[in-house]
Amino acid sequence: MSGDAHLRLGLIGIGKTGRTYLTALKSLKDAGLLNIEINAVSDVNESNLTKTAREFDVPLVYDDYMDLINDSNIDVVYICTPISKHADMVKQAAKANKAIHCEKPIAHSCPQVRELNAVAKASSVPTSAGLMLRYDPFLLYAKHLVKNNDFGKPILAHVRDDQQFPLDREEYAQWRSDSSVPGGGILLHQSIQDIDVLDWFFGEIVNVYAKVGFYSDLGVEDQASLIMKHKDGTTSTLDSIWHNLERSNERKIEFFFEKGFIEITLESGSTHLDYHLQGEGPIRVHPENTEQVLLEHLHLNSNNLALNIHEPLSDAGMNKHLALSYSFLKAIQSGETPSPNFQEAVLPHRIVDAAYESANMNAPLDIL
Numbered sequence: 001m002s003g004d005a006h007l008r009l010g011l012i013g014i015g016k017t018g019r020t021y022l023t024a025l026k027s028l029k030d031a032g033l034l035n036i037e038i039n040a041v042s043d044v045n046e047s048n049l050t051k052t053a054r055e056f057d058v059p060l061v062y063d064d065y066m067d068l069i070n071d072s073n074i075d076v077v078y079i080c081t082p083i084s085k086h087a088d089m090v091k092q093a094a095k096a097n098k099a100i101h102c103e104k105p106i107a108h109s110c111p112q113v114r115e116l117n118a119v120a121k122a123s124s125v126p127t128s129a130g131l132m133l134r135y136d137p138f139l140l141y142a143k144h145l146v147k148n149n150d151f152g153k154p155i156l157a158h159v160r161d162d163q164q165f166p167l168d169r170e171e172y173a174q175w176r177s178d179s180s181v182p183g184g185g186i187l188l189h190q191s192i193q194d195i196d197v198l199d200w201f202f203g204e205i206v207n208v209y210a211k212v213g214f215y216s217d218l219g220v221e222d223q224a225s226l227i228m229k230h231k232d233g234t235t236s237t238l239d240s241i242w243h244n245l246e247r248s249n250e251r252k253i254e255f256f257f258e259k260g261f262i263e264i265t266l267e268s269g270s271t272h273l274d275y276h277l278q279g280e281g282p283i284r285v286h287p288e289n290t291e292q293v294l295l296e297h298l299h300l301n302s303n304n305l306a307l308n309i310h311e312p313l314s315d316a317g318m319n320k321h322l323a324l325s326y327s328f329l330k331a332i333q334s335g336e337t338p339s340p341n342f343q344e345a346v347l348p349h350r351i352v353d354a355a356y357e358s359a360n361m362n363a364p365l366d367i368l
């Protein structure tokens, strides 16, 4: 594809995440930022399917996802179903030569992700992985700060990711009765994104030591603590927990460098970034200051943007879906490689697998 080629999209799975993508994609189209059409949706929940298609003005509905994949009116397939459905859908979409966005986690294990990456490569179809924290405006702002200031060498990174149990979602509800689903609690489903962020900031992780805890009756870990060593010598620590507490979900990310400190609080009621460079006072950055960095990252000029795109761009529940999709679809149109793609998803999956292995062995593990 080249230039601003018209892309026809189909979404499989229109639950919580699929709906957010539909809203984000519609905003991109309505604002004239992308030459796209949302042509089809598929879901096994028929009443939701009909209702959502009507709401988003989507002409084609399929209760069988194979019909969407094989529809010649579809160029790009979004897979927003539970993890256990991803592999077959990715394989079929690659076979049908469709560009693929697949939500994270891509699969239950790293070998499966490698296989899906190989299948997509063999069909030469562009891929996109839902590791969307790479499009978080605050994390992009932190990248921008580090690039444009002398923070010195990174020393220590810490992420604390606490979330309420996502029991409203099909896959989690199923776990209660499905003991065949191995491992794969908070670390795989939630904190794979944190691991991706740590890798994105500090480079290759070469060693991991993990402990996991099982405090609920779900049969999957609901607490995980990891110590990781990066190739450049930086140490990262990660603490993740699913809980039933009445508090907002929160990701707290702290980066210590030789000459500075960055702290980012995401998803809670008080999303912000604080940074402190040696010799200067602490500075707090609020959401409105981060939009510019996100736009620059997407090569967009705020002066030329339609007014109706600013609201979704500043909506923390949607802006990452919007930015990731814009970047993915623009890359397809211009013949570039989208990022993050399946190849880039292999490493965080490798670290998650190694962390489970480390916890089982109760020993640190080198990442080979």
Ligand SMILES: NC(=O)c1ccc[n+]([C@@H]2O[C@H](COP(=O)([O-])OP(=O)(O)OC[C@H]3O[C@@H](n4cnc5c(N)ncnc54)[C@H](O)[C@@H]3O)[C@@H](O)[C@H]2O)c1
Pocket (backbone or CB within 6 Å): 012, 013, 014, 015, 016, 017, 018, 042, 043, 044, 045, 048, 063, 065, 080, 081, 082, 083, 085, 103, 104, 105, 130, 131, 132, 168, 169, 170, 171, 189
């Ligand atoms: N990137 C992120 O930040 C993020 C956040 C939340 C969820 N997710 C991921 O998104 C995916 C979906 O999660 P969710 O929260 O939207 O779940 P959900 O349960 O709300 O939605 C899943 C939908 O898939 C549908 N579905 C199931 N099997 C299907 C099939 N065979 N064909 C068509 N539709 C089918 C279900 O009916 C449901 O509507 C998961 O992989 C999850 O890990 C990503």
